[in-house]
Structures are given as C-alpha cells and as structure tokens.
Amino acid sequence: MDLLATAAPALGEAFSLILQPQQIMFLMLGVLLGLSVGVFPGLGGIAGLSLVLPFIFGMDPVSGLALMVGLIAVVPTSDTFASVLLGIPGSTASQATVLDGFPLAKKGEAARALSAAFISSLFGGILGAIVLTFFILIARPLILAFGTPEMLMITLLGLSMVAILAGRVPLKGVAAAGLGLMVGTIGESDASGSLRMASYSIPYLTDGIKLVIVGLGIFAVPEIVSLLRQDRSISRTGGLGSGWIQGIRDWWANIWLSVRSAFIGVLVGVIPGLGGSVVDWIAYGFTVQSAKDKSQFGKGDIRGVIGPESSNNAKEGGGLVPTLIFGIPGSGSMAVFLGGLALLGYDPGPHMVRHNLDITYTIVWSLALANIFGAGLCILLSGQIAKITTIRFTLVAPFLFMLIAFAAFQSSQSLADLAMLLMIGCLGILLRRFEWSRPAFLIGFVLSSQAESFANQAVQISRIQFRRDFWQGMEYIFSPVTIGILILLVISVVIGLRQGKQILGDSNPPTGSKRAPLIFLLAVTAYVAIAVYDASTINVLRDKIFPVTVGIVTLIACAALVVSMMRQPETSPVFADLESGGEDAEAPHGLWTTLGWFAFLLGLSALVGFVLALTVFLVSFLRIRAGVSWTRAVILTVIGIAVLVFLGGTLGRDFPPGLLQDFVKLPWPLT
Amino acid sequence: MTDFTKLRHSAQALLATTVALAFSTAAIAGGHGGVDLSGKTVEFVIPFSESGGSARWANFYAPLLSEALPGNPTVVVRYRPGAGSTAGANWFQEQTTDDGTLIFGTSGSTQFPYLLGDPRVRYEYNDWNVVLASGTGGVAYLPPDLASMMDGLDATGLQGTDFLWGSQGATRLDLVANLAWEMLGMNVEPVFGIEGRGDGRLMFERGEANIDYQTSSAYLRSVMPMIEGGLAAPMMTWGALDGAGNIVRDPTFPDIPTFAEVCEATPACATEGASWDAWVAFFIAGFPAQKMVFLPGTASADLIETYAKAFDDVIARPDFDELAAATLGVYPQMTRDAGAAAFKLGTQVPEDARAFVVNWLEESYGVTLK
Known part of the structure; x- marks a missing residue:
C-alpha cells in the first residue's frame, strides 16, 4: 500500500498536467509527425525526434515533453503499415510482424491484419503504462539484478527462437542463423577493433553492415521482386476480404496472448543494453510455441501479428525505465529523447523518480495517451490505406524501390549503402528460393554483436570472480535469474525442435535438380570457411574466439547438410527450390530481369546521382514494364519525385550523388 | 474501380499524412526572421x-x-x-x-x-x-571499502587488488584512465566492448566492476547520488589546465585530489619521464x-x-x-x-608520447593501428 500512497498524488498531478488543451494539442502534433515519419520504412523515431529537437529548446517543458513523447509513442505503431502491406520491415520493432502480416495482406486480409495490429499496439501501450506506473518505483534493484551473465542468457533466449523458426529442415535453419551471426561480425570488433572480413582500404566495411540494410535486403527485396514477377496486385483475390472490425474481434479472441506479449515487451524493454531488437522475435517465438494449431504460421496467422505488435509498443514504455532512472538510453530513439529532456531542463537519473515523480508519470501516461490517439487514428485509416494491396503491383513496385533505396541510404549516406542493399537483396532472394529460414538469418544477424560482447565480458568477469573465490564465481554465474532463463531456454529449444516442422504444415516444397541447391550450399560453406580462416589470423584472442567458434559450428551444420544432400533423393525438402515449381516458376517475368530493374536504378544512381536516376527509372519502368501511357508515366513520376524530395527536404536528408556530381556542381536535390 | 482510382485513394491517404507533416513542421518552425x-x-x-x-x-x-x-x-x-x-x-x-x-x-x-x-x-x-x-573533466571513483585502502593520497594500498572496469576500447578516451591506473601500479583489467560510459557505471553499480570513471556532467548527475548513499567514493580527478598550461585541481571538484597529486604521493608513480609525458599529452587532447x-x-x-x-x-x-x-x-x-x-x-602530441602510447597499446592490449 506504500506504493499506492506514493504513486497516487503524483499520478493525480501528472494527469492534471497532461489533460490541458495545450498539452493535448502538442501531443497530437507529435502523434501526427510520428505517424508521417514512421510510415516511411527506415526512418523511424530517431529521424522524427531529430526533426523537432531544434525547436524543443525554450518550449514550455510539459508541451515539449508532450511533443516528443507523442512522436516516440506512435513510431512502432505506424511502421506496421509497411510491414503488413508491403512486406517491408518498417523498423526493427516490426520485423516479426512481416512474417504473418504480409501473407495476410496477400490473402486480401490487409485491413483485418492492420486493425488487429493497431488494437494490439494500443492495448500493449496502455498495459505497459499501467505496469510501469508501479514498477518504476521498484525497478532499480531488479534492473541491477541483470548483470552480464543474465543479459547473455536473454540474448541466447532470443537466439533459441531459431529452433521454432528454422523451417522444414532444422539443419538449414541452424546454418542460416550461423551465417547471420557470421555476417554480423563483419567489420571492426567491438572489443579491440580487430578487422574481420574487412579492410581499412574499404572504410565502409569497417563499420559492419547496418541492420536497416539487412532487414530491407532479406525481407523487402525478395518479396517485392517475387510479387513483381506476377503481374497482379498484392492481394491475390484483388479485393479486401474481411474488414477492420474482424481484426478487432481477432484480437479480443486472443486477449491473453496480447497480455502475455505485452508483459514480455515491458520486461525486455526495461533491461538496458538489450535494445528493442529481440523483443518482437521473443514475442513471436512464444506466440508460435504456445499455439495449438501451428500450421498457418508464416502463411498468414493473425496471432503472428497480435503477438509481436502487443509487445513492441509495451517495449517503448519499458525502455523509459532505464532512460529515466539510470540516464542510460534503452534504444537509439531513447538516447535522442534523453538529449531532448536535457534541453527542457530535466536531468534524468535516480532523482527523477524520487523528486520528479509527477514528471515521470507525465511521460509514462503521455505515452499511453499518444498510443490511444495514434492507434485509433491508424485503425480509422487502415481500411483506406489497405486498398493499396488491391492495386496492380507493377504500379506500386517502382515507388517501393525508390523508398527502400532512400531508406538504405540513410544508414551511412554512402553509395556503398545501395550496393550493399543489392548484395544482401540477392542473398535474401537465394535464401527464399532455397527455403533457408530468413527469420533465422535475421535473428542471428541482429544478436551477433550482443552475443559476442556479453559472452566475452561474462567470461572475463567470471574469471576474476573465480580467482577471488570459487563460490563467489559460482554465485555470479548461477544466479536465480540466469537459472530461470536457462530453464525457459531449454523449454524453448525443445518445443521448437519438436514442433517447428508443423509451422509449414505437411505440404512438400517444389524441388528441381540437385545442382542449384547444392551450389548455393557450397557457396555459403565457402564464405563461412573463408571468414573462419580470416578470423583465425587475428592476434587478439577476444576478437577471434567468437567468429571462429560460431563459424566452426556453422561449418559442421553445412557439412551435415552436404551429407544429407548426397543421401537424399531429389524430391527431398532439403532440395527445396521455389524456381522449379509453384507460383515463382509460373511467373510471367523472370527473376533476374526483374532484379535487373532494381540494379539499373542503383547503377544509374552511381553515374548521375539518385534523383536523376530515379526520374529515368520511374518513367522507363512505368512505360516499358507497366505499359502505361507516356502521360501517365510522367505524371506518376513527378508525383513520386515530389514526395521524395519533400521528404528529404523536410528531414534534412541528402540523396546519393553519382559520378556526375563529382564534375558538375548541381543544386539540391540533384547534388 | 480501376487501378488508378484505387491508387488515388491510397495516394490521398498518403498525401494527407504528408500535408500533416508539412503543416506541423511549419507550425513549429515559425517565428524566425x-x-x-x-x-x-x-x-x-x-x-x-x-x-x-x-x-x-x-x-x-x-x-x-x-x-x-x-x-x-x-x-x-x-x-x-x-x-x-x-x-x-x-x-x-x-x-x-x-x-x-x-x-x-x-x-x-x-x-x-x-x-x-x-x-x-x-x-x-x-x-x-x-x-x-x-x-570537460573526469573523475575516477571506487567502492568505499577499496577507497579506504588508500593511505591519504598514496595509492600503494590498492596494488594488491584485482580491479575490473567496463571500457569502450583501448584506443578511445578510456586510454587516459587505463594509463593512469597502470602508472599507479594498480592491476586494472578493462572489460572491453561496452557501448557508452553509462554502461560502465551500470557495471559498477551491479558490482561487476569495482572501479570506474565518468566525465564531469555524468559524474555530477549519476555518481553523486551513489556517493551520498555510501555506495561509491571519489578517488581522483584527471585535473584541469590553468592559463599557463599547468595541471591544477578541477574547478568543478575542488575537494577531490588530481591524478598528479596521487601520483606524486605514490612511490610506484613518477610525475616525469616517458609515461608521464604521454599521459599528460593524451589527457590534454582528451579532456580540456x-x-x-x-x-x-x-x-x-x-x-x-x-x-x-x-x-x-x-x-x-x-x-x-x-x-x-x-x-x-x-x-x-x-x-x-x-x-x-x-x-x-x-x-598536437610530442612524437615520443605518441610512440610510447602506440607501443603500450600493443604490449598491454594487443591493439595495433595498421
């Protein structure tokens, strides 16, 4: 009851601060801005916050807070549009949503999927706020109980989700995750800066490959290319089946799933250093594990949308805890938020909860309120926006290429971003074609650097603890929290291995000759082998142990796959090849010519800069591939370019320059 | 409905959000002239x-x-x-x-x-x-029981302890701290690969690390409450430069001794010679x-x-x-x-200081810059 006595007056104070017309107005403004920015893949909360930061200084503190909080709150909501409708992971928070959301859109149920996602987000946001209201008062000791071994265990728990997402052939899933982990080690190591599969003469590689590019390349590029080969709309039926009300009913029918996922979101969000990237995968994995009928997951099961979406908004609330009471940002957008708080004259730290509890609650509940506004608005819009899935896709695709190229370029503003996107895109296409689990690859990639850092640190710290005293070391490693997570982890792997195969049902994938799948496997094996050799030449042990260990495990999985390929007949699922049967094989357009269009855009950008290249690309694509009249092609191109330039101008983003720009000085946006 | 009318509907929704973006930016951008x-x-x-x-x-x-x-x-x-x-x-x-x-x-x-x-x-x-x-400045701090092992300014009492701290990397700003502790004869092992100094402080709060430093503003904000709660004690500041280029007490923390004072009082440490010159050079480059x-x-x-x-x-x-x-x-x-x-x-650092640090980085941490 003490808790209530502390919380109640501050809570009353907070509500009287929030529920002023002016604050509500700023909150709405933040929500609108957040929605507009979040709709575009690859931009997200950081871009939105940076946009308002120059104006925060000198604002009335509560209004400034309302503006920033409104913005942060809705980004994980609005990025769902791209994930569900277009199969483009809008941000790290909505990668798992793509898995079932996009198949639902293809079934013509985009409106249902969207409204289920938004109502889940809304619910997750509010539940998160309620939990936080009390939790923030007692969170400190709990957060401090999460040391390095505990964080390592959570990271491993995230990795264990590979078991359930591995697909038909578990070994392929393991190899895909291993490849993801290896690709994640490219660049300078976090510990001592040794280079892995990189060289100082290509500075781009020393930073490693960015998550945005991998997300777009692995999910968006293969899906866009595959859809573009069929000359039809995203929705297979060409219409919108059940409407948005059905989505809300679906959510209500799965309310406990939503509650559970929201709790996962708050808890993982609260722990600093993990970041939001694991939350949606853990929530998705648990959703699949706990479902009785798994046959529809990955093909459009509404629960696969409700689970991750309930967790990702709750996570934003959870992320406030370390930000406010330790002054340590839980994510990139929280870090910018922290900077904004300083401009308003607040100084996050332990005292924020003790002395400024009313302000803390203002932030927590503004977040909840913004969730209500944002998700409500999105639900209202979802019926209309979902219509995009009924348009002939050939008219949408060039603009998607435009968007993902622009999004990829934001990660380091170098032309190499576009080249890398194309390379990872090819990898994504091949993973998809040969049925190597793309989620497994992405989980491996996302968790690679965390797994390496936490593993190295935990070993180093525990070595010192053991040196001091054996039992102190044991106590350090085997804390109640690590044991608890370890049990979860074992359960997760066992369930995953036993039931993972059910996800795709009993159907058999199309198979062709043995040659193509084998060549791909050998190429992967060769890359991993080279990466292991490269890592083994590093002198610093802590920089080489992780890639070498993971690489050897991956090589073993690859070798086992080679053996099983030699023994199995051509019709075995291990030889899955989507080009030899089913939708892809019957597509009217070829794979490589379709990808060629995208390569054409990127290649031309390298020559004459992005905006000029885009103009040529859009007109020629619309005229030649889509076959629309010259007038319409030009009109659509002008609209597309105008939106892009406006977006770039407002957010202060440049466009990739090409060779031409080295010789001629052109005015923005052509620079 | 044709494709184009459908496209128009979607475009309208998109346009509405775009206009909202434009409007709201204009609303907050107003007022300059x-x-x-x-x-x-x-x-x-x-x-x-x-x-x-x-x-x-x-x-x-x-x-x-x-x-x-x-x-x-x-x-x-x-x-x-x-x-x-x-x-x-x-x-x-x-x-x-x-x-x-x-x-x-x-x-x-x-x-x-x-x-x-x-x-x-x-x-x-x-x-x-x-x-x-x-x-800016920086302050090193310890758990109170370890801080009490110092004899006044003399840090010799700390030489037998195994220290651990969270560091961002051997070649970063943290090299000033690593070098200072090593000069005092302390056995401090850096745990590399943390993302910011805040994570290092969290490691200290969790009891995994038993020494740390923070830059001044972070120290004031986050370490002072720990000191008031008896969970930490200051060890030394890196100091500040006066007008003549001498290292003096940090004006933000006039009561905490500088590394120069502690070094002076500790027999293992000397405020002259190659390592001292290197430390001073990199301290100046990194802090004042x-x-x-x-x-x-x-x-x-x-x-x-x-x-x-x-x-x-x-x-x-x-x-x-x-x-x-x-x-x-x-x-x-x-x-x-x-x-x-x-x-x-x-x-600018003297060539001797640079060579010393490059060599020390390679010998102590295996880090080469090639």
Whole structure:
C-alpha cells in the first residue's frame, strides 16, 4: 500500500498536467509527425525526434515533453503499415510482424491484419503504462539484478527462437542463423577493433553492415521482386476480404496472448543494453510455441501479428525505465529523447523518480495517451490505406524501390549503402528460393554483436570472480535469474525442435535438380570457411574466439547438410527450390530481369546521382514494364519525385550523388 | 474501380499524412526572421550518431547559436557517423562551403585516431578554422571499502587488488584512465566492448566492476547520488589546465585530489619521464580540449569573426551558466585566442608520447593501428 500512497498524488498531478488543451494539442502534433515519419520504412523515431529537437529548446517543458513523447509513442505503431502491406520491415520493432502480416495482406486480409495490429499496439501501450506506473518505483534493484551473465542468457533466449523458426529442415535453419551471426561480425570488433572480413582500404566495411540494410535486403527485396514477377496486385483475390472490425474481434479472441506479449515487451524493454531488437522475435517465438494449431504460421496467422505488435509498443514504455532512472538510453530513439529532456531542463537519473515523480508519470501516461490517439487514428485509416494491396503491383513496385533505396541510404549516406542493399537483396532472394529460414538469418544477424560482447565480458568477469573465490564465481554465474532463463531456454529449444516442422504444415516444397541447391550450399560453406580462416589470423584472442567458434559450428551444420544432400533423393525438402515449381516458376517475368530493374536504378544512381536516376527509372519502368501511357508515366513520376524530395527536404536528408556530381556542381536535390 | 482510382485513394491517404507533416513542421518552425544569414539554414555536422554525448553537446549549442548569429538562421544538427567518427571528419576535409552555412563539431574520439596515426584518418586538423573549444573533466571513483585502502593520497594500498572496469576500447578516451591506473601500479583489467560510459557505471553499480570513471556532467548527475548513499567514493580527478598550461585541481571538484597529486604521493608513480609525458599529452587532447567547432579551411576572416562573436555572445548570456551546468558542467568554453591555444594542445602530441602510447597499446592490449 506504500506504493499506492506514493504513486497516487503524483499520478493525480501528472494527469492534471497532461489533460490541458495545450498539452493535448502538442501531443497530437507529435502523434501526427510520428505517424508521417514512421510510415516511411527506415526512418523511424530517431529521424522524427531529430526533426523537432531544434525547436524543443525554450518550449514550455510539459508541451515539449508532450511533443516528443507523442512522436516516440506512435513510431512502432505506424511502421506496421509497411510491414503488413508491403512486406517491408518498417523498423526493427516490426520485423516479426512481416512474417504473418504480409501473407495476410496477400490473402486480401490487409485491413483485418492492420486493425488487429493497431488494437494490439494500443492495448500493449496502455498495459505497459499501467505496469510501469508501479514498477518504476521498484525497478532499480531488479534492473541491477541483470548483470552480464543474465543479459547473455536473454540474448541466447532470443537466439533459441531459431529452433521454432528454422523451417522444414532444422539443419538449414541452424546454418542460416550461423551465417547471420557470421555476417554480423563483419567489420571492426567491438572489443579491440580487430578487422574481420574487412579492410581499412574499404572504410565502409569497417563499420559492419547496418541492420536497416539487412532487414530491407532479406525481407523487402525478395518479396517485392517475387510479387513483381506476377503481374497482379498484392492481394491475390484483388479485393479486401474481411474488414477492420474482424481484426478487432481477432484480437479480443486472443486477449491473453496480447497480455502475455505485452508483459514480455515491458520486461525486455526495461533491461538496458538489450535494445528493442529481440523483443518482437521473443514475442513471436512464444506466440508460435504456445499455439495449438501451428500450421498457418508464416502463411498468414493473425496471432503472428497480435503477438509481436502487443509487445513492441509495451517495449517503448519499458525502455523509459532505464532512460529515466539510470540516464542510460534503452534504444537509439531513447538516447535522442534523453538529449531532448536535457534541453527542457530535466536531468534524468535516480532523482527523477524520487523528486520528479509527477514528471515521470507525465511521460509514462503521455505515452499511453499518444498510443490511444495514434492507434485509433491508424485503425480509422487502415481500411483506406489497405486498398493499396488491391492495386496492380507493377504500379506500386517502382515507388517501393525508390523508398527502400532512400531508406538504405540513410544508414551511412554512402553509395556503398545501395550496393550493399543489392548484395544482401540477392542473398535474401537465394535464401527464399532455397527455403533457408530468413527469420533465422535475421535473428542471428541482429544478436551477433550482443552475443559476442556479453559472452566475452561474462567470461572475463567470471574469471576474476573465480580467482577471488570459487563460490563467489559460482554465485555470479548461477544466479536465480540466469537459472530461470536457462530453464525457459531449454523449454524453448525443445518445443521448437519438436514442433517447428508443423509451422509449414505437411505440404512438400517444389524441388528441381540437385545442382542449384547444392551450389548455393557450397557457396555459403565457402564464405563461412573463408571468414573462419580470416578470423583465425587475428592476434587478439577476444576478437577471434567468437567468429571462429560460431563459424566452426556453422561449418559442421553445412557439412551435415552436404551429407544429407548426397543421401537424399531429389524430391527431398532439403532440395527445396521455389524456381522449379509453384507460383515463382509460373511467373510471367523472370527473376533476374526483374532484379535487373532494381540494379539499373542503383547503377544509374552511381553515374548521375539518385534523383536523376530515379526520374529515368520511374518513367522507363512505368512505360516499358507497366505499359502505361507516356502521360501517365510522367505524371506518376513527378508525383513520386515530389514526395521524395519533400521528404528529404523536410528531414534534412541528402540523396546519393553519382559520378556526375563529382564534375558538375548541381543544386539540391540533384547534388 | 480501376487501378488508378484505387491508387488515388491510397495516394490521398498518403498525401494527407504528408500535408500533416508539412503543416506541423511549419507550425513549429515559425517565428524566425531578420537579416544577414536570415532565411538560411546552418548545418552543424557532427561525425557521430544521434545518441552520444556529442549529439547532446551540439543540440545544446544549436538553438543558442541560432539566436546569436546575425539574421537568426535555423541551426540544425546533422549526423554523419561512421568508422569511429573518422568517416565524418574525412568528409568535412573535402568541404568548401564558405558562406557560413556549415560548421563541424569534433570530439576526443576524432582527435585520438588523428594523434595515434590511425590508417583511416584522411583529415588534417590544421587545415580547419577553430571557433570554439569546450573542455570537460573526469573523475575516477571506487567502492568505499577499496577507497579506504588508500593511505591519504598514496595509492600503494590498492596494488594488491584485482580491479575490473567496463571500457569502450583501448584506443578511445578510456586510454587516459587505463594509463593512469597502470602508472599507479594498480592491476586494472578493462572489460572491453561496452557501448557508452553509462554502461560502465551500470557495471559498477551491479558490482561487476569495482572501479570506474565518468566525465564531469555524468559524474555530477549519476555518481553523486551513489556517493551520498555510501555506495561509491571519489578517488581522483584527471585535473584541469590553468592559463599557463599547468595541471591544477578541477574547478568543478575542488575537494577531490588530481591524478598528479596521487601520483606524486605514490612511490610506484613518477610525475616525469616517458609515461608521464604521454599521459599528460593524451589527457590534454582528451579532456580540456575535448570538443571543438570548426569552419572549413576556405572560410574568410569575416566569417570566422562572425562565428567567434556569436559564440562569445552565447557564452556571455546571463543564463548560460545555468543552462550549461546540466549538459556541459562548469568548464571554460573557449573562443578566439583561448580556443586556438586549446586547439593546439588538443591536436598536437610530442612524437615520443605518441610512440610510447602506440607501443603500450600493443604490449598491454594487443591493439595495433595498421
């Protein structure tokens, strides 16, 4: 009851601060801005916050807070549009949503999927706020109980989700995750800066490959290319089946799933250093594990949308805890938020909860309120926006290429971003074609650097603890929290291995000759082998142990796959090849010519800069591939370019320059 | 419905959000006007991401600068992260914007690779025009029971303990701390690979680390409450520079001894010789001249004067100290001659000191810069 006595007056104070017309107005403004920015893949909360930061200084503190909080709150909501409708992971928070959301859109149920996602987000946001209201008062000791071994265990728990997402052939899933982990080690190591599969003469590689590019390349590029080969709309039926009300009913029918996922979101969000990237995968994995009928997951099961979406908004609330009471940002957008708080004259730290509890609650509940506004608005819009899935896709695709190229370029503003996107895109296409689990690859990639850092640190710290005293070391490693997570982890792997195969049902994938799948496997094996050799030449042990260990495990999985390929007949699922049967094989357009269009855009950008290249690309694509009249092609191109330039101008983003720009000085946006 | 009407419906929804974006930006952007740089946008580029200490520093100055520059241009902070800030600095080296719409902010993380001869460095500090230098300080602290093992200023009592601390990397700003502790004969093992100094402090709070340091503003904000709660005790500051270039007590922490004093009192440590000179050189590069603002090499004298005056005006604001306390701490913000002096100290180390540190990094941590 003490808790209530502390919380109640501050809570009353907070509500009287929030529920002023002016604050509500700023909150709405933040929500609108957040929605507009979040709709575009690859931009997200950081871009939105940076946009308002120059104006925060000198604002009335509560209004400034309302503006920033409104913005942060809705980004994980609005990025769902791209994930569900277009199969483009809008941000790290909505990668798992793509898995079932996009198949639902293809079934013509985009409106249902969207409204289920938004109502889940809304619910997750509010539940998160309620939990936080009390939790923030007692969170400190709990957060401090999460040391390095505990964080390592959570990271491993995230990795264990590979078991359930591995697909038909578990070994392929393991190899895909291993490849993801290896690709994640490219660049300078976090510990001592040794280079892995990189060289100082290509500075781009020393930073490693960015998550945005991998997300777009692995999910968006293969899906866009595959859809573009069929000359039809995203929705297979060409219409919108059940409407948005059905989505809300679906959510209500799965309310406990939503509650559970929201709790996962708050808890993982609260722990600093993990970041939001694991939350949606853990929530998705648990959703699949706990479902009785798994046959529809990955093909459009509404629960696969409700689970991750309930967790990702709750996570934003959870992320406030370390930000406010330790002054340590839980994510990139929280870090910018922290900077904004300083401009308003607040100084996050332990005292924020003790002395400024009313302000803390203002932030927590503004977040909840913004969730209500944002998700409500999105639900209202979802019926209309979902219509995009009924348009002939050939008219949408060039603009998607435009968007993902622009999004990829934001990660380091170098032309190499576009080249890398194309390379990872090819990898994504091949993973998809040969049925190597793309989620497994992405989980491996996302968790690679965390797994390496936490593993190295935990070993180093525990070595010192053991040196001091054996039992102190044991106590350090085997804390109640690590044991608890370890049990979860074992359960997760066992369930995953036993039931993972059910996800795709009993159907058999199309198979062709043995040659193509084998060549791909050998190429992967060769890359991993080279990466292991490269890592083994590093002198610093802590920089080489992780890639070498993971690489050897991956090589073993690859070798086992080679053996099983030699023994199995051509019709075995291990030889899955989507080009030899089913939708892809019957597509009217070829794979490589379709990808060629995208390569054409990127290649031309390298020559004459992005905006000029885009103009040529859009007109020629619309005229030649889509076959629309010259007038319409030009009109659509002008609209597309105008939106892009406006977006770039407002957010202060440049466009990739090409060779031409080295010789001629052109005015923005052509620079 | 044809494809085009459907496209139109979707486009309308998109347009509605786009208009909302335009409207709301215009709504908050209003209220600037005047002459000179008026109507222009000054880009304050930093070679870091949105989430670091440099972003806070730049965002602190941006609105103040906007008010102080003639014509009140909009000052926006732009981020060009990459390759430990060398990518952004290499980019700035090639810029020739000389109408005052581009300024560049660097930090110790940009200076250290330059000083250590990192192969990725293709920038030359001496080509640029410094217009502001911001200093900071650092404080090392210990758990109270270990702090009590020090005999006054003499740190000999700490030599038998196994210390552990969370470090961002051997070649980063943290090398000042690593070198100082090693000079005192302490056995401090860095746990590399943490993401920010805040994570290092959390490691200390969790009891995994038993020594740490923080820069001044973070120390005031986050370590002071621990000290008041009896969970930590200060060990020493890195000190500050006086006008003559001597290391003196940090004005923000006049009661805490400096490393120089502790070193003096500890037999294992000497305030002279190769390692001391190297420490001093890198301390100066990393702390008293930690963050600087530059105009491109092509800037005219007029423009440099305009910016120097603008920064002077910002610093002279009656509310500046109050505003700066939370973000920057109480340290000199130097312009003109003082800024130039700080620039010189921050971007030059004697060749002996450089060679010593490069060799020490390789021997102690296996880190090579090749």
